[in-house]
Amino acid sequence: MRREIPLAITFLVGLFMLVDFFVPHHSVSAAAEEMKQWGTIVIAASILLGVGNLIRVHYRKIRRKQDGWGYSITTLVAMSVMLYFGGPWGTIAEGSAFNWMFLNMQVPLQSTMFSLLAFFIASAAYRAFRLRSAEAGLLLVAAIIVMLGRVPLGQLLTRGLPEKATLPWLTETIMTYPNMAAFRGILMGAALGVMAMGLRIILGIERSYLGGEK
Amino acid sequence: MKRTWLTFLAAAAVATSLLGAAVAQEAAPVVEEEVPREDVPLDTVAPAAPGALTARDYLDSNDAGDKIELDWELSPDDGAGSCDVAGYFLWRSRSASSPGEIVAELPSGQTHYVDRNLEPGAEYFYSITAFDGTNESAAVTCAPVAGRVNLFQTSRASILALMLVFFGLVLVFTKLAERGDELFVRRIPGLNAIEEAVGRATEMGRPVLYVPGIGEIDNIMTIASLTILSHVAKITARYETPLIVPTARAVVMSAAEEVVKQAYTEVGQPDAYNPDNIRYLSDAQFAFAGAVNGIMLREKPAANLYMGAFWAESLLLAETGFEAGAIQVAGTAMVSQLPFFVTACDFTLMGEELYAASAYLSREPKLLGGLKGSDWMKVVTIALVVLGAVLNFMGFETFVNWFRTQ
Amino acid sequence: MSEGFDLRRIDRRIIFVLVLVAVVWPLIAPLRLPMDVSPPVQNLYNTIEEIPAGSIVMLAGDYSPDTMPELQPMTDTFLRHAFRNDLRVVVACLWPASPPLVERALLPLADEFGKVDGVDYVNLGYMAGGTVTLLGMGASIPNTFPSDYSGTPVREIPLMQEVQNFDDIAFVMEISAGTPGTREWVQQVQSRFRVALGSGTTAVGAPNFYPYVQSGQLVGLLGGLKGAAEYETLLEYPGLATKGMDAQSVVHALIVVFIILGNVAYFAARRKGRA
């Protein structure tokens, strides 16, 4: 029973949502709408679960004094302070302490973290991106055209040439035809993969998401 | 069991198409009523009433029947005559006896409106008046009208049909695979590359590094990666080559432990399994990449295999591995990371190849069924695209328009 | 590997310093390179220009601070465009970090154009659920977002009295950094409810969406900082994106040089190794 009920729920909810897509009748859509609102609530709970897990991991790390447990303290303290300002008793609006922490701590941390990649990509460009085959060569040539054609520099470099020989035109043509075609092929293939997976889940053939233990 | 399903799906397909055809007849427009025109001279009086008002079910056989489309002729004083029409009031009522309430105030010059969010299928009475800011003209009415309640979105018939064909293919092939039929899947060249890489590591007496990505355990790329890991582990177990598996997720680590341990047992080398080589490094993306790079520099693996879900760290890993001179084979369906793997690795399994490799190795019926079903659906797709393009070029649009979903 | 001086062995920190200089120098001393406009950006701009004044448009903010440099200028420029053309704006976010980021652009612009909260614009804030939330909005936007970002119930917001579902929205501008984002909006909203949809995405995502542009599922596409800069150019209001374009040009040139140099060094070393 511990497996059958969830599988039945999955099947019924899935089937009903499929019907909702094809049948515009109001008796279906009214029920479906309320169910979608439930979906947002249950998904919120699943995110809560994720954050809860994070707390548990760091708590255990501190309790067992694992490597780097000091940093786990930082994590939990930072979290508590921010929650103190933004919890049920606090406010998250513009101008609040919570908002200040978001704008002046979270924003710079997160955006700087990812801007590191500019450096890494430059270093990899020099040290690892190789014309190891005809295919990789084609890739790099297309990449170089796009890199130059997508910035004002490309326009400057081919200024004066006929329109259809300029880097911006070449870039847009690559994007609109071969790039579009390949991505459309990938898109359709991926769509089939997702649909097959969805079918298996709704029919209960795929049940790994329920976890291992009985 | 599966046969019942197929029959059910086929029956559903037939039934829905018939139903769709039956319901799809367009609603006939309601005949409008002529209203005598009152010629009104000047601004102290109301403007002339608008011309004939027509109301009909919104011409879309796919809606829930909650929309009514209205058209009217301009008042003679709108843009002409005494030129004093400021706009129109559209009235709606559930009974013929009262004008009901104003549902819309429309600017002068407009002759069209779609009234929405009505009770599906209910009968409504509409009337329209012109106003000049102070005075309102006589009302023009039309016959009662009701939205048509549809049971099937006919514009989505092509989606349903192709979906059912595809689902049928997937289920048939899954059934065949379960029955033990030989389903041919070509060998993915990337698998040979993996085996060569492991072979070379053995020759050099150096370890193999296998990174299963930083996806969670429920990510299908991670799942595919674990299947390939099992294959790799069997080879390293036979050759007695150390296999290092760094992970970014605790759950993936325990899964990887299981997979590797079982692979070593299966080839009769349970003692060669070293649990210390399956490691959890860090959940944080860059910390994980940094730690893996550390392993590359210290333990000098001769083969680096990256299989699974990768994000921005792909670049850091492949660069360091390249620098260290290892043979590198990658596989991911993360399209934005593929370019970096292609240029920095010796071989790359791209997109669906990763899933195909895992189906090829595991021979699991549900994976094979999906793979074969998708394959033949691609054949159908190409045939449809070519046929459609030719017919469209020649001007036969009926066929092509059936695939239009909006 | 060959001995002695090897071009390939330079410390990567030298590369890092070069990149830093290539970014900072053009920011301090701008080169003012010319700007062209690509068709997907032009189409987006034209579509918005054709929306009648007074219509309600939606800004869907689905990004977080990490991609702000690319996407915040798009948010800014779209809101400026909408307010300039007297369009009313409903903001809805599927990413938790978006509401305050959009708010940061919204409040000063509303001041500048004299727009009133709740009448000319409303920020509905964040709602969990991703794709399911989008479908919920297709049925009822007020039921899906029962209150705005500051907690005011939608029934007390005048603008929301005119918004039931996507039938009331003339155009949706989706600012997207990943999932849920442009793909989900195309799948669940544009396809299902036939809304005109434009998208501003990170550069990383942009190539993936060209099939949607070709098919007309997206009326236009802003790809990365360049897309944002082109949009700023069309609106004749150059902002941070335009100012960043010089640095972008210089760094791209530097990276192209790195790729070429790296390959030359590699093949030279290989030839030497073989001989």
Add this chain to the structure above:
Amino acid sequence: MNWLHMLFNGPPGTPASVVWGFWVAAILTISIYSFLYKDNPLYKFAESLFVGLGAAYWLALLYHETLVPKLLHPLFPGGSGDPVQWIRIIPGVLAVFMLLRFFPKLSWLSRWALGFIVGMYSAVNITGFAQADFVAQIYATMTTPLNSGGALAIILNVVAIVGVCATLIYFFFSKEHKGVLGGFARLGIWFLMIAFGASFGYTVMGRVSLLIGRMQFMLRDWLHIIE
């Protein structure tokens, strides 16, 4: 002197909290960049700070923006005059079930909630992908204009149609890639490589833009060197 004053007080009229904010942001930015020299405690500190703040932020937003308006208010409207929406007890129970995962003895109940979400997502994905990424793409490919727009446009459009088919053939696994099929597969890989090249170029562009954004913050908001 003037510049130093600006650095610590901001342009005239700037509230102190804003200036302090810039300083905190700048210090955190530099902490992250210290990773470029090498991994170090300062970077690790900043990183763990980030994880904690991110989690707190998400929790607070979930509570204020989703759980209150969607669940708590409908069930406990208090003095607001709204009727109680009893039907929301169902998702409320499912949400509680979901959280029971933390208690090993009751964690099996969380599968009910999981089954609900997974079923809903699967169906919604099936129809979304089937319509937008499959049928709509077939339709768009079929209707690629082949008799207007001049010779070059027609050639490019034919290239696009061939490219879509060749890419699909490359990802076809039921036959060996030999003969004509092999030829098309080969063509498919060229299309893929050009697309990956484009993707490469765009990714470089994106990463560089992020760095430009940070530098604009450092040079403009914090140091007041640029406009």
